[in-house]
Each structure stands twice: as structure tokens, then as C-alpha cells.
Amino acid sequence: MLMRHRKMQMLLIILLIVSIALIGCGKNSSAGNDDGKAPSDKITLTIGHFDIDDNGAIFRDALEKFRKENPEINLVEEAVPHDPYRVKMTTLGASGELPDLFVANGSMLLDYIPKGYVGTFNEALDQDAEWKNGFLPNSFDEFTTDGKIYGVPTAMFSVHVIYYNKELFKQAGIASFPQTWEEFTDAILKLKDNGLTPIAMGNKSNVPVGSVLFGTLADRYTGTAWFKAVKEGTAKFTDPEFVDSLKALQKLAEMGAFNPDINSIDGDMARTLYFNKQAAMIVDGAWAVTNISRDAPEDIQKATGLAILPAVPGGKGDPMSVAGGSGWSLAFNSELTGAKKDAAIALIKSVSGQEYGRTKIENNGQPPVKVEEYDQSKLSPLSVDYFELMNDKKFSPIYDIQLSPALVEVIYKGLQDLLIGGVTPEELSKKIQSVRDTMK
Amino acid sequence: MSNSRLFKLRAGPAFRYLVPIFSMYAFTVLLPLLISIYYSVFNEGGTKFIGLQNYILLAKDNDFWFSVKNNIILTIFSVLGQVGFAFLIASFFMTKLLKLEGLHRIAIFLPVVLAPVVTGYLWSLIYNYRMGVLNWLLNLFNADPVLWLDNPNYVLYSVSVPLIWQYIGLYFIIFLAGMQNISKEVLEASEIDGATWFKKTAYVIFPLLKNVMSVALILCITGTLKVFDHIYVMTGGGPGRSSMVMAQYAYNNAFTMSRLSYGSTISIGMLILCAIIVLIMSRWIGGESEK
Secondary structure, eight states, X not given: OHHHHHHHHHHHHHHHHHHHHHHHHHHHHHHHHHHHHSOTTOEXXXXXXXXXXXXXXXXXXXXXXXXXXXXXXXXXXXXXXXXXXXXXXXXXXXXTOOOSEEEEEHHHHHHHGGGTOBOOOHHHHHHOHHHHHTBOTTTTGGGEETTEEOOEESOOEESOEEEEEHHHHHHTTOOSOOOBHXXXXXXXXXXXXXXXXXXXXOOTTSOHIIIIIIHHHHHHHHOHXXXXXXXXXXXXXTSHHHHHHHHHHXXXXXXXXXXXXXXXXXXXXXXXXXXXXXXXXXXXXXXXXXXXXXXXXXXXXXHEEEEOOOBOTTOOSOXXXXXXXXXXXXXXXXXXXXXXXXXXXXXXXXXXXXXXXXHHHHTTOOOSBOOOSOOGGGSOHHHHHHHHHHTTOEEEOOHHHHSOHHHHHHHHHHHHHHHTTXXXXXXXXXXXXXXXXXXX | OHHHHHHHHHHHHHHHHHHHHHHHHIIIIIHHHHHHHHHHTBOTTSOSBOTTHHHHHHHHOHHHHHHHHHHHHHHHHHIIIIIIHHHHHHHHHTSSOOOOHHHHHHHHHXXXXXXXHHHHHHHHXXXXXXXXXXXXXXXXXXXXXXXXXXXXTTHHHHHHHHHHHHHHHHHHHHHHHHHHHSOHHHHHHHHXXXXXXXXXXIIIIHHHTHHHHHHHHHXXXXXXXXXXXXXXXXXXXXXXXTTXXXXXXXXXXXXXXXXXXXXXXHHHHHHHHHHHHHHHHHHHHHHHHHO
């Protein structure tokens, strides 16, 4: 009797342990079942993306349309906002459990490619010349390694645009947007004397200043060739050109060009300063065209002009270039084969072709494809201005998209430190180079 | 003989009932720890065994030691602020002057039940440069607004305040429980002998609370050494690295810089440092109470 009692106890305990262990494995085993036992022909595709806000409505509509056209495909969206998406993807990348399809930038792909997680598009692109030739020149650059294409661009835009308030400029006695660096710094001082914040930015997450301002500023000094040399390891971050660009940013901060709380507010709060006429300029990516067209008060929309950083004295870079490019791409998991892979490619085609591009441009977006015919009247005036501004501009590299995540973090965190005077340009350049040296 | 048999009868089932909890502990604590150690001796991507190379890198990492320094400063503040204030408040509760005891107790304990993330957001609003309560108050006195979270010279002090504010209540409750355990006779005897409030607190209550105090100190030190949520929400270690703490540094390395094995190395380093500090502390406290 006693023995049986004990046995029951042991049985219960073992059951408990097993059930706990099974809970731990729950996710894995159910995912495995989907692959094997799914009812015949029904293909399940998971897609990870961050287009959940108003700007992403076009993408979601396109996915919905794809669902309707392909009822045999069960499309599962794993969508989270942008910032957590990047964290999530790094974590999934570390454990090798990426979704079937996902939105990835160049830096993420650099992380995944050596691990063999992403499939190549070369074959699919070669088979469909119309699709391939529809893209803008250089739009695949950031997703290509050794001639292999790992991602299809989702947009092509400049990450650096200066949005300035013409009215406030006039009140400060500045007739037009400055064309030289000296005029630019003069204008900043004049705006400051008028009690305005010259440039409002929100750098809490430490990406904005580095991405939308410093990338272009650095290119003015170093030129794009230097950047390529750094990537190959033949140039160094301690080179005088790069240090000069750090110094220029430091000088801007010292003369009070930015809002004093730049490092503790985010981009939305900075935009609000601009909307309230407390700030004369904001520096932001092309995506802010959509935001301003939608959210800004009418008088601000009318007063807003677009410009880019002027040339710097002694700079080696092309003053007509801005940091920009495709930025994000759609990539697929290298584990996909057969029908699943075909379905994935079909989906990617549906959100990167002509038709999708037209919808995007008519909603004030910046598609990666040459859109032949579109209804210009649907565009906001700011969008028209933007395409005009970009007409004669070239794209220079975006730091956070072309460099590896570790390097990006050290540069951008360092810039935050530089803005508050916590580090000198020389020290920072040495620190960045030391991280560069630890990589192969 | 019969005694030991009795013990066996009790211990056997007791241990067996503990098995589920132990296995849970193994899954949630021991296993991740072992996996971290495993990650930390491999290169990024986990393709090659590199031995202790990461640890050597860590020992030379200026940023890591900077965050250790920040952690230690925060710990000193927390010990003084959390444990010190809590003891003072608890000893006020032992006097008979206090009215509405229950209300005060709830008010002091309430922040403890808030999620750290909520506290962080709350205080980053209080600290806000343009619309924060603190700068509004300063404005009333015609003082210049202060960049509470932007100035590297005092950002660490700014972030330590919410940390102290949140956990005073916890130690307060611990002390209050301890003080209520002190027998009434001792306190009454000291009062009859003419001890003032200060003398009663310093020479009667404090020595009698030594054990409770050492528990509170250990809790406070370990809690502050692994602080993450508050810092993550308020500054993310910034501006630059001025409010970086060990846990945030490990997080940044593993999840934003995609250096998982180095991130694991940092957390193991953190574990070792915490263990050493706690060991020294408990020796020190234990040694004193033996005298």
C-alpha cells in the first residue's frame, strides 16, 4: 500500500516535470508541426515587418490583396513597431529562428549573411527581366555581397532633408537658405538671437543625429570614396577628414544650433517644436515629408521649404550628395524551398512592382522603382518639392545601414557624447577605430 | 534511532515535493546561466571556440569598468537613500506622535508595487526639460530650467532618485516588522531610564535590528547592482555613456550591437563581480555582529 502511494507520488512529480519541459518546447514543436502536417497544398508563410502605423497602410493593403489573390497561401504577419522590431530580429538572428520572409536593412543582412540565414534573389531576378529592370539604379547596392543579391528594396529615399520654416527665416533677416557653410552658421546664430531653436532634433535613441545629419555632414568632408576604403579597411576613422567632420558637428553643438534637450527627447517631440514655430529647422529623413503633409498645421506646411546641408570648406565630398539609398529590403529565409519559396518570391514581387510603386508614390512615398505614369495631383506640395530637390542629387552611404551593428552603436553613442561635450573628436575617432580594428 | 527515522520520513517526501520547484529553477536560472557561459567562450556566431579571449577583452574594456563605477556609485546612493531613509522613517513610526499610521504606511509602500518601467516613465516626465514638474517649480522661483537627464555631470544623480524613491517602502516594511518584534519591555525600560528618541533609536533599536539590517543591506546591494529597467527607460545609458550600468551595457552589446557572445561575457562578469561584493559585504557584517 505504502509502495503504491509512493509510486503515485513519483508519477505525479515526473508528470509535472515533463509538462514543464514541454511548455518550454511548446513553440518549437508546434512550428515543426506546421511544416509537416499542414493540410495538403495550404502553404503557411510567416512575414516579419514593422509597417503597423499610418505610413505602413499601403504595405498592409498590398498584403491583404495578396491574400485574396492567393487563397491557398496562409500568410501570417508578425508585425511590431520599428524599434522593438530591430531588437526582435537581432534576437531571432542570434538563435537562427527568423520568419520565412522579413524586412531587413543592410546592416541586419551583414549580420545574417555569414550565418547563412538568407536566400539569394539572383535566379529569380534573372528570370523576370521586367521586374529586375524596373528598379532604380544602385537600389540593390546595400543588399549585395560578392555579386549575390540578398534583398529586394522596399523604398529608395534620402535620409537627410532639412525642413526649414521660410517665414521664421525671413523674420530673422535671412532671405534664402544659406548656400555656404559660413552663411549656414551665420543663419544659425541669427535664428538663435531671435529666440528660436535653430535646429530641433530628438536624439534619445541616439540614431537620429548620426543617421540623418552626421552621415551627410561626414560625407561632405570625407567623400564617398573614403567610406568605401574604410569598409575595405584601407582607410581609418582617425583620418583627418573624418575628425574634421566630428569637429564640425561639435562646433554646431557648441554654438547652440540644437535644442538643449536633444538627447532626452524623441523625433516626435522635436517635430512638435517645429510645428509650434519654436524651432526654425528640423533635419529628418524623407519619411518626414509624409508626416508633415499629414500632421503639420496648414501655415507650417505652406511655410516649409526643403534644403540640404551646404558645402563645407575644404571638404572632399560632393556637395550635391545626400545620405540615402534603399535602406530596407525584403529578404527570405534560406530554409525555404519549392512551393514555399515560389510563394515567397511571388509575394515580394507584389510589393515591389510597378503597381505597388505607383500606389506608394501617390501616397507621398518614395518607391524603389521607376514609376512611369502616376497622378501628380495626388501628391502633396511638399512631395513635389522633394522629388524636385532630389532630381540632381546623388546618394551617399547611410552609416547605420552599411556598417555593422557594433560599429554603428559605437559611432552613434559617441556622437551623443560629443554633442554634450563628453568626448573630444580625436578621442572619439580613436575609439571608433579601435572597434573597427577588432573586426576582421 | 527513532529520532533519525522520524527525520527521514519527513525529509524524503519534502525533497520530492521540492523537485518541481528545483526543476523550474534549473530551467529559468541555471540553464540560461550555463548557456551564457557557453556563448561567452565562443566567437560571434558561435562557430569557433575561443576560450577566455572574451574575458580578457572584458578586463581591458574601459566602458565596462566605467559602468561598474556607475553601478557602485548608484549602490552607495541606494544604500544611504533606501536603507538609511527607510530606517529613519521606521523609527519615527515607533514614536507615539504619529497620527494616521495606516495612511502613511500605504503612501510609503505604494511605489514598491509600481513596475520599474512605469516609475521610469513617470520620472522622465518629471525631469522633462520643457514640461516637467521640476523645471516648472524652478520657473516659479525664476530659476533657469535644468537639463536633468542631458547633463553628463549629474545625470547619474538624477537617475538614482527614482531608484531610491521606489524602494524606500520595501526596506521600511522590513524594518517596521523588525522593530515591532523588539519586546515592549526593553523599550519601556529604556524610556524609564530617560532615553530620548535619538538615544532609544541609536542604542537600543539599532543594535537589536542588526540581523534585519544585514538582510536589508544585502537585498539593496544586489538589487542595485543589477538595476536595468529604470535606466533603460529614462536614458538608455546616455547621454553617451554617462549613465551606463552593467546590465544596460550587456543589453546594448547583445541586442543592439548584435554581439551576443560578448554580451554574455559581460553578464557573467557582472555575476562574478556581484558575488564578490556580496561575499565581502556579508563577511564584514557577519564579522561585526560576532563581537
